[in-house]
Amino acid sequence: MRLNSQLKTRYKRPLRLRRKDRLSPHTAEKKAPGSGRRRIRGDIERIEVLHELDEAARACPWCASERPVIGEERSEEVELIPAKVVVKVHVRRKYGPCTCDDFIGHDEPAIVTAPAPAKIAKGSQYANSTAAFIIVSKYVDGLPLYRQEGALQRLGLELGRGTMARMILRVSEELEPLWRRMKEDLRSSPVLGMDETVTQVLHEPERPATSQSRMWVARGFKVGPGSTDPPRPLIWFEYADSRSGDVAASIIGNFSGYLQTDGYSGYNRIGRRPEIVHVGCWAHIRREFYRLVSEQGPSCTAAEMVRLIRKLYQIEKDLRARLAAGDLSREVFVEERKAATAPVFEEIRSWLNHWETKVPPHSPLGSAIAYALGQYRRAIRYVDHWLLTPDNNPVENAIRP
Incomplete structure (x- = not known):
């Protein structure tokens, strides 16, 4: 009873909230940016799944005739189909010599075989799409090869990181002509932006693991001949073991136009070229x-x-x-x-x-x-x-x- 009387005495008046603690009944909680429902892009494939009542539910409980369809309700949900590993078996038909007199009398090849599909990494047992998946996962999604190795194991594929590394090297060698052409297009751009960032390379010959290397990037445009043709961005990455301005000079080569950079002094020398406007x-x-x-x-x-x-x-x-x-x-x-x-x-x-x-x-x-x-x-x-x-x-x- 004593405790009860103390509570009555202490709380005989309703609690009042301090001004800063009061809640307005009309104030809606703000949603975090990007937390709302987003529209699903129209170019994504749609698969319709029809949900139907069973026959008994469609029937009139009094006369047993089927009730008429008056409409439908539609809703969409996004489903991610997990990746799977398949083995394509390429069967290349071989044809022998014809027995006609004309064929025998001419120097025709005795056996002809259907050509194999073109492959970037020639002689590899992995398809172009596999190599592309590994390269995009590493260099676009930032997924190291050892993590890719584990992910592929869960799909049932034993593909070691060493094999993946060799695959990347072989693809890069085959794509070198395209790489050089991109560099030519980059240097033909009317404007260039450049930057560099620290990157660390382990087990680099004659360099300690703590050495700071640089990944240089240049961004330009391939502009069409028409005044309204949309320009296509060109993005160029190049690894170097230093931040020297000589690296920037070697990347842009004979470029002339507008060069946009931050205030790093390594760009000053090329920025002073008469054919370059430094921005x-x-x-x-x-x-x-x-x-x-x-x-x-x-x-x-x-x-x-x-x-x-x-x-x-x-x-x-x-x-x-x-x-x-x-x-x-x-x-x-x-x-x-x-x-x-x-x-x-x-x-x-x-x-x-x-x-x-x-x-x-x-x-x-x-x-x-x-x-x-x-x-x-x-x-x-x-x-x-x-x-x-x-x-x-x-x-x-x-x-x-």
Whole structure:
């Protein structure tokens, strides 16, 4: 009884929620981005499965006649059909000599055999599709060979990682002419984007396992002869054991046009060639300012620069949409982009010049301003060609598996 009376005394009035803890009955919980139901693409094969009532359920309980069909309900579900291993047995018919006099009197081959299917890895017991699956799984999906080995074992196929590695090497040797042709097309592109990332190679001859190598990537376009032909992206990967600018020079060769990169000094030498216009990257300029906003809050000084750069991206988004819709020609797109970005560039330049003298040069904000000023002239050049964008992100995204 004593405990009961204490509870009555303590909680004789209903609990009141603090203002920040109150729940609004009209506030719906926000869904995470991408968590909603997505439309299933129309080009995916559809297989109709008819669900029917049994005969007794279709019959009228009074007269036993079948009830009329008045419609149907449809719903879709996505089914993934697991991969399976099959062995194709290629039977090649062989034909012997004809017994006619004309055949015998001429130098015809005595036996003819139907040709075997073309195979990239000649002499291999694995089909082209198997080699393609292994290569895509490793280099596009980032699946190491030892994991592929385990996955194939679960499907009943004993295919060792050493065999897979040799298969990849043989395919790469056969595709080298295509590789060289792609490099020629890349160097003919009007614009190029370049980047590089650290990669580690184990058991490399005469190099310790801790050595940092580089995977270089270049992205260009194969542009059709017509003014409205859509350009086809060309993405080029090349391994090198260093980050030297000589590697970049060897990749682009005799390229002439617009070269877009980050601020790494290794690109400076080729960027100074008279036939190359070196273009900077606004994403790299923005990165340091955005980091300061994340650390210091939206009211810090760096937030104004983030806001100004956001204006450039909004202009790009709006004009790209009109270009894609056919409302602008490529020439008009370039003209309108130059006109729209010019006042924003002026604001950015004025802001950088103003704050350069007011903050310590070695502070985080001072370093961000110094980098932006050093890259400014290059960064504004993207407006000169319709294939260029404010940043080099498409190239960086190509590196990620």
